[in-house]
Amino acid sequence: MSSKKILLDHGSGGVASRNLIEEIFLPRLDNPILAQFEDSAVLQSGAARLAFTTDGYVVDPLFFPGGDIGKLAVHGTINDLAMQGAHPIGLSLALIIEEGFAMADLERIATSIGQASRESGVPVVTGDTKVVPRGKADKIFITTSGVGTVPDGLVLGSGMAREGDAVLLSGTIGDHGVTIMAARAGLALQSSIQSDSAPLHRLVAAMLQQAPGAVRCLRDPTRGGVATVLSEIAIKSNVRIEINEKNLPIRPGVDTACEMLGLDPLHLANEGKCVVIADPAHAEALLAAMRATREGRDAVMLGHVTGAGAKSMGSHAKVVMNTAIGGARIINPLSGEPLPRIC
Amino acid sequence: MLSGQIADGFRDRELAGRLSERIRETVPGPLRIMEVCGTHTMAIFRHGIRSLLPDEVELISGPGCPVCVTSGGDIDQIIDLASTPGVILATFGDLVRVPGSNGKNLAEARAEGAQVEIVYSPADALKIAESTDRPVIFPAIGFETTIPVIAATVLEARQKKLGNLMLLVSHKVVPPALDALLGDPELAIDGLLCPGHVSAIIGEQAYQPITEQFHIPCVIAGFEPIDILSAVYRIVSQAREGRAEVENTYNRVVTKNGNARARAMIDLVFAPCDADWRGLGTIPGSGLALREEFKEHDARKYFDLKPVSVPEPRGCRCGEILTGKVRPPQCPLFNTRCTPTSPVGPCMVSSEGTCAAYSKYGSV
Numbered sequence A: 001m002s003s004k005k006i007l008l009d010h011g012s013g014g015v016a017s018r019n020l021i022e023e024i025f026l027p028r029l030d031n032p033i034l035a036q037f038e039d040s041a042v043l044q045s046g047a048a049r050l051a052f053t054t055d056g057y058v059v060d061p062l063f064f065p066g067g068d069i070g071k072l073a074v075h076g077t078i079n080d081l082a083m084q085g086a087h088p089i090g091l092s093l094a095l096i097i098e099e100g101f102a103m104a105d106l107e108r109i110a111t112s113i114g115q116a117s118r119e120s121g122v123p124v125v126t127g128d129t130k131v132v133p134r135g136k137a138d139k140i141f142i143t144t145s146g147v148g149t150v151p152d153g154l155v156l157g158s159g160m161a162r163e164g165d166a167v168l169l170s171g172t173i174g175d176h177g178v179t180i181m182a183a184r185a186g187l188a189l190q191s192s193i194q195s196d197s198a199p200l201h202r203l204v205a206a207m208l209q210q211a212p213g214a215v216r217c218l219r220d221p222t223r224g225g226v227a228t229v230l231s232e233i234a235i236k237s238n239v240r241i242e243i244n245e246k247n248l249p250i251r252p253g254v255d256t257a258c259e260m261l262g263l264d265p266l267h268l269a270n271e272g273k274c275v276v277i278a279d280p281a282h283a284e285a286l287l288a289a290m291r292a293t294r295e296g297r298d299a300v301m302l303g304h305v306t307g308a309g310a311k312s313m314g315s316h317a318k319v320v321m322n323t324a325i326g327g328a329r330i331i332n333p334l335s336g337e338p339l340p341r342i343c
Numbered sequence B: 001m002l003s004g005q006i007a008d009g010f011r012d013r014e015l016a017g018r019l020s021e022r023i024r025e026t027v028p029g030p031l032r033i034m035e036v037c038g039t040h041t042m043a044i045f046r047h048g049i050r051s052l053l054p055d056e057v058e059l060i061s062g063p064g065c066p067v068c069v070t071s072g073g074d075i076d077q078i079i080d081l082a083s084t085p086g087v088i089l090a091t092f093g094d095l096v097r098v099p100g101s102n103g104k105n106l107a108e109a110r111a112e113g114a115q116v117e118i119v120y121s122p123a124d125a126l127k128i129a130e131s132t133d134r135p136v137i138f139p140a141i142g143f144e145t146t147i148p149v150i151a152a153t154v155l156e157a158r159q160k161k162l163g164n165l166m167l168l169v170s171h172k173v174v175p176p177a178l179d180a181l182l183g184d185p186e187l188a189i190d191g192l193l194c195p196g197h198v199s200a201i202i203g204e205q206a207y208q209p210i211t212e213q214f215h216i217p218c219v220i221a222g223f224e225p226i227d228i229l230s231a232v233y234r235i236v237s238q239a240r241e242g243r244a245e246v247e248n249t250y251n252r253v254v255t256k257n258g259n260a261r262a263r264a265m266i267d268l269v270f271a272p273c274d275a276d277w278r279g280l281g282t283i284p285g286s287g288l289a290l291r292e293e294f295k296e297h298d299a300r301k302y303f304d305l306k307p308v309s310v311p312e313p314r315g316c317r318c319g320e321i322l323t324g325k326v327r328p329p330q331c332p333l334f335n336t337r338c339t340p341t342s343p344v345g346p347c348m349v350s351s352e353g354t355c356a357a358y359s360k361y362g363s364v
Helices: A013-031 A069-082 A101-119 A173-186 A200-212 A225-237 A252-261 A280-291 B004-009 B013-026 B038-046 B072-082 B093-097 B106-111 B122-130 B146-160 B174-182 B196-202 B205-213 B225-241 B260-269 B292-297 B318-322 B354-361
Strands: A041-045 A046-055 A089-096 A123-130 A140-149 A166-169 A215-219 A239-244 A275-278 A301-310 A318-324 A330-331 B032-036 B057-061 B088-091 B115-117 B134-140 B164-167 B191-194 B218-220 B244-249 B270-277 B281-290
Touching: A041 A200, A046 A225, A069 A101, A069 A140, A069 A200, A089 A101, A089 A200, A101 A123, A101 A140, A166 A280, A173 A252, A173 B032, A200 A215, A200 A280, A215 A225, A225 A239, A225 A275, A225 A318, A225 A330, A225 B174, A225 B281, A239 B174, A275 A280, A275 B106, A280 A301, A330 B281, A330 B354, B013 B218, B013 B225, B032 B038, B032 B225, B038 B196, B038 B225, B038 B354, B057 B225, B072 B106, B072 B134, B088 B093, B088 B122, B093 B106, B093 B115, B106 B115, B115 B122, B122 B134, B122 B146, B122 B164, B134 B146, B146 B164, B146 B260, B146 B292, B164 B281, B164 B292, B174 B196, B174 B281, B191 B196, B191 B205, B196 B205, B196 B260, B205 B218, B205 B244, B218 B225, B260 B270, B318 B354
Parallel strands: A089 A123, A239 A318, B032 B057, B032 B191, B088 B115, B088 B134, B134 B164, B191 B218, B218 B244
Antiparallel strands: A041 A046, A046 A140, A089 A140, A166 A275, A166 A301, A215 A275, A239 A301, A318 A330, B270 B281
């Protein structure tokens, strides 16, 4: 890395973020659980298996159509637990607040956290508050951690995709990413476009109940989007994944905003969606189970794992999209912060 | 902007298949078609259009990405100005990762304390200028499509007496560059896929001299897959029949004479000048500079900036890539030292750059 300073790209959730973790943290914190790079860690304690995760939330603006930083902080951590198939049992909440922050906004955020927590059935059981002098933080930063119990015998992972597996997606993509970018750019979107922030643990439980053993991998495509998640699965499983553009659920307003800003919806953040790799024999049943939940009503079959890669790890691992007009193109992970283009 | 339903018609799988078949039947032999516009390059990759064309048809990406053709000297000036204490640089996002000659880019300048604001239009830069007394510098990059809006912003700044809004102008116009490009004996091009947005301003008429002088089919296309495939089919048909004419498959937007009002706006604010194109060198009359009466908004005058000439990064073949002489995989830096995450050359930086497109959407 040529620069000796942290850049915004390092926080984008794409390749630059990954490089940062691999170069700075992995060698220094070296342990096999961290090295798995999943959305949450699974810890064994006696007979019990616990999923554990933590996530920091910084978002500008704090309040946006469909949610706010508080709701995100609850749902995001629940979802990281759910991606290991865990049943979330409790959250922690840590806030770093800038001096001068409006008390009314803090109340609004706290109310939202309380509501999201109650609706999800996952309590906030411990917390911490710090205040820093004006200018030393941007309004408010929130960190939540979460613990959940993992069902006996359930092992999910990005390295478990096999040839023939079905690739499912729980709903429309890009809603959150476009909502935030449009809010920052001062663009007015159709009123139907809003953040998709939602907890996924019930959707996951429905799938696991429907077809236990059929689910191989769950990932929530937050920063970096569906493209980054699929690329990571392709590399870790050393497989080729083919998805079909015509099956990609994208709301018309999201599509239009992406065209205007030169953004790829596959790279945009989602806060209430999951990508599922599953045994194809159970794909239809899993889709039905997803569609029966509120969070998964727009679930689709996105494509398939079409081939195993070559022996050398990752060399033939790729994600290909069959385009709507009958062509084909490669899907790559997000590299850095998505930037709007000129013309 | 097309609404969803209209766009769907231009992404029809069956129609695309039929066009692909017609191209295959019609192509008389190997044909090299240059798409001049970066947005075309992106659309071609995004929709997998290459995979629908026969082997005989080779699409070559020309110098149509405004960031990519901005000279190294101009990029250095932008980064230097951003790093000047007190200055606010308001820029389109594409420029943020373009490395200067010392390897530093605006993202790094920002990490070192420079105030770099990403804006979505020059009007946003104007708003920033209204809110501060500090100099707000807007790097004015882009072709005929972008220039009228920027000209309008300069007029508004003058009307509002916002002397602190200044442009670092690197604008370029397309026709002189096409002339220079096609006059290059090393370049073997059999047809031009002409830009949609730029043509909306300059009109069909702008390509007439090219067809006459170089005997090359020029077909104007929109940015949907069916637009592009139709245009390729027209070029292939012209080649088969030995014709070289201007055709317009984007007549829902582009007219014969273009947008005279927009051109008048450009003329009011800018005067033609010579310009340095990355990869093409200096092309007479291909650039624009602010007219004397707008000099208060000219960052080069205010900061007394002299033109600088900067060599290309070592090993970088962006120049030859921009002129279609080599393809990105032939560059030794491609996807090795030069990647979308840490680009060396400008063609990798912009989302519309040829190398970025090859790297992102490469072979399936």
